[in-house]
Amino acid sequence: MNAPESxxxxxxxxxxxxxxxxxxxxxxxxxxxxxxxxxxEVESAMIGKPLPQFDLPPAVEDRPGLTTSDLRQGKPRxxxxxxxxxxxxxxxxxxxxxxxxxxxxxxxIAIRDRREDVAMFLxxxxxxxxxxxxxxxxAVQLAxxxxxxxxSFVIDGKGVIRYQHIGEIRTDDLPxxxxxxxxAEQ
Amino acid sequence: MRLLLLIxxxxxxxxxxxxxxxxxxxxAYRQLDDPEQEARAQALMETLRCLKCQxxxxxxxxxxxxxxxxxxxxxxxxxxxxxxxxxxxxxxxYGDYVSYTPRLxxxxxxxxxxxxxxxAAIALLLRRRLRKGDGS
Numbered sequence: 001m002n003a004p005e006s007x008x009x010x011x012x013x014x015x016x017x018x019x020x021x022x023x024x025x026x027x028x029x030x031x032x033x034x035x036x037x038x039x040x041e042v043e044s045a046m047i048g049k050p051l052p053q054f055d056l057p058p059a060v061e062d063r064p065g066l067t068t069s070d071l072r073q074g075k076p077r078x079x080x081x082x083x084x085x086x087x088x089x090x091x092x093x094x095x096x097x098x099x100x101x102x103x104x105x106x107x108x109i110a111i112r113d114r115r116e117d118v119a120m121f122l123x124x125x126x127x128x129x130x131x132x133x134x135x136x137x138x139a140v141q142l143a144x145x146x147x148x149x150x151x152s153f154v155i156d157g158k159g160v161i162r163y164q165h166i167g168e169i170r171t172d173d174l175p176x177x178x179x180x181x182x183x184a185e186q
Numbered sequence: 187m188r189l190l191l192l193i194x195x196x197x198x199x200x201x202x203x204x205x206x207x208x209x210x211x212x213x214a215y216r217q218l219d220d221p222e223q224e225a226r227a228q229a230l231m232e233t234l235r236c237l238k239c240q241x242x243x244x245x246x247x248x249x250x251x252x253x254x255x256x257x258x259x260x261x262x263x264x265x266x267x268x269x270x271x272x273x274x275x276x277x278x279x280y281g282d283y284v285s286y287t288p289r290l291x292x293x294x295x296x297x298x299x300x301x302x303x304x305x306a307a308i309a310l311l312l313r314r315r316l317r318k319g320d321g322s
Contacts, residue, residue, distance in 0.1 A: 042237050045281045085206045112206040112250055137211040138254035145279035147237035147251070 041166045044145030044153075051159045052143040056133025059110040059118045066107055066133030072159030076184035077105045078177070079153040080129070081141060083113050084121035086149040092168035093125035099174070100128040104181060108132040111141055111149055152177070156184035206250055213260035214253030220264075227260045230269040233286040234259070234276065243286065 051068050058065040071077055080096060082089040100106055108129040110118050118132065135141060144153065144161065154163035154177070163180040165173065218224040231245035238249040244256055255276075262272050276284045288294055 040240060042240075042280055042283055045277075045279055083206060112208040112254075114208065117207075136208060137257060138251055139258065141251075142255065142258060142276075142279065147280065 042147040043166070044147075044161070044164045046145040046161050047164060049161060051155060051161060052140075054133075054140045054143065056109065056135055056140060059108070059113060059132040059134035060115060060122065060127075061119070063127070063129060063132045066109060066131045068159060070131055071107065071155045072157070074157040075105065076157060076162070076181050077107055077155050078181065079155050080106055080108045081111060081146050081149055081151045081153075082108055083111045083149045084117040085113070086111075088168040089150045090121070090125050092150055092170070093128070095169040095171060095174060096128040097126050099169075099177065102178075104178075105130055109135050109140055111135050111138055154180045154184050208250070210250065210253045211257030213257035213264075215256075216260075218260050218264055223263050224260075226269055227256075227263040230263070230272060231256055231259055234273070235284050235286055237280065237284065 051071055053068050055067045056065050064070075071079060078096075078099065096106055106128050108131070110132055113134065113136075115134070118134075122129075133140070141147075146153075146164070148166070150168050152165040152169060153161050154165075156162050162184045163177075165177060169177060218227060228245060232243050234244045234255065236242045236244045236247035236249055236252040236255075238251045239247045242252075244252040244259075259272055263269065273285055273287070282289060282291070288297070290298060
């Protein structure tokens with residue numbers, strides 16, 4: 001039997017423990033990522049910036065269309081991006097109606113939608129909107145940095161985007177939305 | 187028999203998706219007539235992220251919103267806009283997230299610096315080793 005020839009070399013403690021420490025760090029990262037996956041929401045980078053210029057035709061017969069100057073009337077307004085084909089949009093209807101009854105001015109933009117479908121959607125879920133613009137190619141949606149439906153934007157009296165709410169507005173989101181509308185008054 | 191039915195049901199299941207019934211945007215699936223312009227639009231679209239699907243470029247995605255983005259990219263290219271200006275317009279709205287081309291910023295510089303540092307470290311190590319080799 002041949003004994004290993006080389007005498008045991010002194011291994012620096014760094015060489016021994018550093019790889020293990022790196023591996024432990026890597027594991028910690030993996031488990032952190034598993035336990036708390038990052039958000040997949042794409043936030044608009046337009047908060048604090050003025051609304052881009054747009055002029056949308058009406059989406060239904062009994063409400064006018066929507067232009068940038070309609071959202072620059074000296075008082076904050078809630079701009080709701082929705083669509084009749086969007087399921088969560090129906091979920092937030094009661095919350096929008098509650099806001100409207102408390103005196104919040106709400107305008108809508110219907111994304112890729114047909115007039116008759118929007119009309120049917122509003123008949124079924126109520127119509128909290130003062131104006132509804134029709135955006136057939138998501139042009140305004142892209143211009144304000146919105147990446148889906150529903151999304152709601154708080155616009156202040158000067159037409160500056162102040163806050164973005166991604167996804168449907170639930171009852172427990174209402175205090176925050178009201179707070180942001182109040183902030184936009186200043 | 188029940189299993190067969192189950193398998194059949196699974197095969198023909200229609201996923202419940204929220205999709206609109208509108209026709210795609212005019213330039214979503216139509217190439218520009220000028221091949222040189224189309225090539226520039228295509229190159230840009232391949233480096234823009236689909237916001238709905240997130241792991242695909244807008245050139246790869248059939249999501250209606252990706253179609254709308256393609257249509258807008260092609261229209262702007264046809265109008266003579268520079269591809270990088272279109273990218274900048276989108277980054278202004280969605281942040282760096284929308285672009286697949288990494289930029290050198292205060293956040294991303296380590297990604298660019300680290301390989302250079304590693305290469306320098308390797309060069310240093312190699313030089314020391316080779317010198318040692320000469321000596322013995």
